[in-house]
Amino acid sequence: MRSHSGRRGGLSLAIAPFALLAVLALALGLACAREPERSDRAKGKLVEVGKLLDASLGQIALPAPSREGKLSVETAIAGRRSVRRFSDDPVTLGQLSQLLWAAQGITGESGFKRAAPSAGAKYPMEIFVVAGRVRGLAPGIYWYVPSSHSINLLTAGDHRGVLCDQALSQECVRDAPLSLVIAGVYERTMEKYGERGIKYVHIEVGAVAENVYLQTESLGLGTTLVGAFSDDGVRDLLRAEVSPLGIMPVGVPLR
Numbered sequence: 001m002r003s004h005s006g007r008r009g010g011l012s013l014a015i016a017p018f019a020l021l022a023v024l025a026l027a028l029g030l031a032c033a034r035e036p037e038r039s040d041r042a043k044g045k046l047v048e049v050g051k052l053l054d055a056s057l058g059q060i061a062l063p064a065p066s067r068e069g070k071l072s073v074e075t076a077i078a079g080r081r082s083v084r085r086f087s088d089d090p091v092t093l094g095q096l097s098q099l100l101w102a103a104q105g106i107t108g109e110s111g112f113k114r115a116a117p118s119a120g121a122k123y124p125m126e127i128f129v130v131a132g133r134v135r136g137l138a139p140g141i142y143w144y145v146p147s148s149h150s151i152n153l154l155t156a157g158d159h160r161g162v163l164c165d166q167a168l169s170q171e172c173v174r175d176a177p178l179s180l181v182i183a184g185v186y187e188r189t190m191e192k193y194g195e196r197g198i199k200y201v202h203i204e205v206g207a208v209a210e211n212v213y214l215q216t217e218s219l220g221l222g223t224t225l226v227g228a229f230s231d232d233g234v235r236d237l238l239r240a241e242v243s244p245l246g247i248m249p250v251g252v253p254l255r
């Protein structure tokens with residue numbers, strides 16, 4: 001009996017490590033079972049534009065934009081060039097405010113019409129800011145809301161490197177203090193114009209981009225309209241159900 005119970009004792013001693021391993025494996029299994037959920041969240045599923053406000057991590061009211069600049073429109077048109085090399089100087093929050101206003105700010109008395117023309121006043125454009133070196137603003141990805149002239153933080157941190165990777169590694173996107181991403185929601189315009197709406201949205205990017213070009217010129221800043229990028233890659237970075245149509249890195253031109 002003693003030897004039998006001794007064997008049992010020996011057996012249970014031998015089983016103990018396996019039991020411990022089983023418990024550990026179970027715990028690990030449970031942790032792994034939860035992992036896809038966590039990584040889904042970390043990766044972020046695409047969010048409809050209508051739900052971006054709910055997904056926002058905080059709203060920042062922008063300084064009121066100015067309606068008077070130092071340059072005439074003619075001088076700004078004559079001086080405009082695509083700028084791809086930037087100094088280390090940051091862009092200020094006031095300058096960012098002015099750029100967003102030029103891109104999609106509300107300008108009409110009705111509180112509806114915007115700085116850039118839009119077919120049928122459908123306003124399919126959404127502007128995102130990938131900010132890295134903006135004085136008075138934490139690095140992050142922000143979404144512009146014209147009606148309140150505010151930006152909403154969607155993702156914290158400096159994501160200029162990722163944006164650059166998605167833009168065929170064009171260095172101006174990594175080096176600029178910030179990039180505006182102009183994105184479209186085709187359905188808004190196609191609802192009224194059908195297939196032709198696609199053309200209208202593409203025409204509208206040009207109008208928005210030119211406003212930004214001229215506003216940067218007037219502010220002593222520089223930009224380039226970058227069209228070479230991975231649509232899916234940029235959309236995934238924004239985590240929004242939009243079609244990215246242009247990237248505009250903005251900064252102080254390197255003289």
Ligand SMILES: Cc1cc2nc3c(=O)[nH]c(=O)nc-3n(C[C@H](O)[C@H](O)[C@H](O)COP(=O)(O)O)c2cc1C
Pocket residue numbers: 080081082083084170224225226227228229
């Ligand atoms: C639709 C479009 C896409 C463009 N894509 C890029 C781009 O990916 N990278 C870049 O450095 N410049 C890009 N540009 C800027 C042009 O290279 C630039 O406008 C052209 O060389 C004329 O120079 P300027 O803008 O200084 O007058 C693009 C311009 C347009 C209109």
